């Protein structure tokens with residue numbers, strides 16, 4: 001039986017293992033942390049597991065939904081779309097539970113004429129064919145060829161930039177619009193055109209169910225195994241992986257290897273044998289994000305207004321209710337340029353949370369409320385903002401890795417950072433590796 005290794009136990013690695021097992025291939029999943037999940041990890045708050053990373057699942061997340069169904073945890077609850085922002089001193093809300101026509105008109109007024117003119121063609125392209133809403137799709141590669149000499153801020157100016165694009169890029173890329181490029185915006189637009197649910201048991205329930213697959217005999221989950229090298233074993237005609245486990249340096253040989261690491265972590269591994277690829281991967285941008293989930297004694301939000309985005313003068317990009325009925329549980333997200341200048345891995349969580357409370361407390365019931373407990377995570381490589389002419393960079397990486405037979409690379413930088421895009425990229429990488437075609 002063919003043996004494969006997957007490096008990285010985040011959602012890209014889990015998806016890769018899942019697709020390899022569908023080909024009846026036995027998989028060793030290497031994860032450096034003591035548990036799998038990566039950026040969809042959870043933390044315990046009281047008797048409940050809370051997701052600090054990816055958790056909102058679009059109605060159009062077809063591949064991810066197939067996967068959770070196979071894991072036996074397909075109960076979703078409505079999360080909806082509910083967001084507000086302050087414009088000229090006034091709170092403006094868009095709420096999916098509200099009147100549809102009213103929301104559409106409000107959205108269009110936030111976009112402005114120039115924004116509608118620029119966004120209409122790509123929106124139409126995605127609505128016509130959802131597969132276009134990812135990195136390096138046909139439509140967005142052509143757009144990149146035309147416009148990626150500009151940043152998104154130069155491409156989409158005016159109210160659309162402030163009210164629609166910036167809230168999206170800080171949330172989905174951790175970046176300001178002047179750090180993003182038009183050709184990559186399709187992967188964000190697709191998310192904007194979706195509506196959301198959450199897994200009833202959270203991502204923690206899904207991860208536990210996935211781990212049960214290890215009982216099938218096809219999957220071994222190797223937590224606390226940090227991969228340190230990957231190279232051809234010419235003698236065996238296979239790929240050798242070096243790894244650290246419990247203070248020892250060990251190695252193993254596989255027929256196939258999939259890297260499901262963020263670009264810079266793969267860059268580290270490829271440096272000795274593929275220095276050019278390593279340099280290319282370094283050109284992909286990652287930005288930090290900090291997330292705090294805080295439980296208060298009383299409700300913070302009214303039901304009709306469950307979230308607010310903040311502009312580029314604040315370190316807090318967003319504060320929102322954790323779930324549709326969790327009005328006493330606030331998820332604060334700190335990302336973007338100002339956040340980077342204030343929040344770091346050295347910051348004390350209490351101080352960061354106090355900052356968020358100061359800002360969001362102007363609009364919600366926080367100041368005279370009691371903070372009961374919290375979880376906090378700082379992710380130094382939290383969100384991927386890709387690179388200009390990203391499709392070309394990916395093409396070059398693939399071209400240079402052709403000689404590394406039996407090896408494939410997937411991750412958030414291939415098709416986009418959403419969980420669905422990670423599944424799509426993983427499926428394509430596995431198909432290419434096993435049947436020689438990415439379709």
Ligand SMILES: Cc1cc2nc3c(=O)[nH]c(=O)nc-3n(C[C@H](O)[C@H](O)[C@H](O)COP(=O)(O)OP(=O)(O)OC[C@H]3O[C@@H](n4cnc5c(N)ncnc54)[C@H](O)[C@@H]3O)c2cc1C
Pocket residue numbers: 007008009010011012013030031032033036037038039040052053054055056057225226227228260261262265289291379382383411412416417418419420422
């Ligand atoms: C705050 C936040 C909110 C988000 N919200 C959403 C959302 O609501 N919906 C959505 O669709 N997406 C969301 N995303 C995006 C999505 O969660 C991520 O893009 C996705 O989880 C990335 O998964 P990955 O497997 O590619 O990378 P990672 O999760 O980073 O996985 C890589 C794994 O590799 C391991 N590793 C690193 N080096 C080594 C090594 N040398 N050896 C072995 N293992 C190694 C790491 O420990 C890690 O577990 C969010 C992301 C963040 C950060």
